[in-house]
Amino acid sequence: MVIAHADVDAFFVSVERRDTPRYRDRPFVVAAEVVACASYEARELGVHAGMPLARVLHRWPEVVVAPPRDERYSRAGEELFALFRRYTPLLQPGSMEEAFLDVTGRDGGDPVALAAGLRRTARRELGLPVSVGLARSKLWAKLAGRRAKPDGLVVIDAEREAELRPALRLEGLWGVGPRTVPRLHEAGLFTVADLAGHDETSLAAIVPTAMVRTLLAIARGTDDATVRIPGPRRSVSAQRTISPPTRTRSTVLGVLGTVVGLAVDRLGHDPRRPSRLEVTVRFDDGTIRTGRAPLPGAVADPAGIERVARRLLEGTGWEDDGRGVTLAGVVLFLAAAREVPGQLALPFAPGLPDG
DNA sequence: TCTGGGGTCCTAGGACCC
DNA sequence: TCTGGGGTCCTAGGACCC
Structure with a gap:
């Protein structure tokens, strides 16, 4: 294999530099309000993605900037x-x-x-x-x-x-993320070699079962070598943070309406109808609550989706306690390819659900 | 190191059916 | 009538990636 x-x-930077010679050989960033991508010269200075542009230019006025062109x-x-x-x-x-x-x-x-x-x-x-x-x-x-x-x-x-594996640091592993790393460190595990004394049972006390398998596969050298060819996208989504946190009903409903509109826009010309809807709210203590429900076949327009979204939002109980809401989002799940309208064998058969 | 936004996949638990 | 097991579907939540 x-x-x-x-x-x-530095993808964005490399595309801009290909098109515009004066962006080359100097500290350069692609940025709107925050840095989307920094050249290696800019990274040497200390600039990195996510940094507010104003701060970059204040500290390093020599940095050249171009706006993103998606x-x-x-x-x-x-x-x-x-x-x-x-x-x-x-x-x-x-x-x-x-x-x-x-x-x-x-x-x-x-x-x-x-x-x-x-x-x-x-x-x-x-x-x-x-x-x-x-x-x-x-x-x-x-x-x-x-x-x-x-x-x-x-x-x-x-x-x-085989030479490199034992010394590999767990926090550098692809597939081992920010939730898992602290748990491993607390358990005294820092490198792949540290996993040697562990098995399914002992690791299951530290991390979730899927992560147990990932870690043991890495330690044993049987980690994933399967290249997965993606099918059609499974979902489209939109979310917006709300700052400052709010408990105002009209504000939350307004953001919900906005993200429903954004998500529907993202469907573009996809002929598939969204089959399920998920609504997410995040509170100011970081807690996330979600609600999911099927979208009946009759519901395909933004207004109909928004009605279901409001019902799911109520179901999260966001008004039940004193917490502020800091984010609202929706996900539209798309039917599998075989359920694409027009590919059904009996599209008008009586008794079939119309979804 | 953090924030924000758009995705994918997995799991536990419950319901339901055979 | 009761018990048990297996499969499938659904929901809510969690973790990861770029």
Whole structure:
């Protein structure tokens, strides 16, 4: 099994620099009010994504700024994936600008040459720097890719993987997140080697069962090497934070209406009807409550969806105590592809639910 | 390190059916 | 009538990723 992780370095920055030479070779960020993407030169200064632009310019006036151009990035992403598909159809997107590629058997016995060719082609045809990590599994390809940045290629073969594995820090693992890391640390576990004395039972006392499996697989070297080709999207969503926290009914209902509208807009020209609705509220103590319900076949318009959303909102009991509301959001779940209207065998058969 | 927004997947528990 | 087991579906919540 040979997995490649391919990823454009500083994606937004690289697209802007391709189009505009004066953005090159200097600290540069793509930012609206906060930094969306910082060049490696800017990162050296201490700039990072999420930083308010005003603070950046106050401290480092030499930083050059360009506003984000989302359509440009989407198109660059599409071109990138078209390029990936020339190497293998077995690819699992991680985001607009990165993917895992299963290149097993497609590398002519030389995955390094394949990866180098991919990088060269991306540079020549798209003008973008793509870093590639090559390894046995997705985790290790991702780790190799991290080491490859910027603009490099790193291979971690089985031998090297076995050397590196014990010292791997748990907080650096792909798939081990911010909820799990503190629990592991509290239990005295910091590296993969620390997992050696543990099994399903002992780890289950520390983290949830799915995470137990993830951790043991990493420790045993049987972690996931399956590249999953995504089907059609399963959901669209929208959420908005509310600041300051509110207990005003009209405010909460107003935000709910807004996010329903945004989510419906996101459906775009998708021919599928949303089959379920989820409503989420977050309180000022960080607690989240959700409600979910089917959307009857008759409900397809924003007003109808909003009625169901209001009912689910009431069901969260948000008015029952003194807490303020800090976020409202909705998710529209889409029917599986086989339920797309027009693909039903008997669309007008009597007695069938109309959904 | 944090915030914010858009996604995916998994699990526990209960209901229901056979 | 009672018991048990298995499968499936639904809901609420949790965790992760970029």
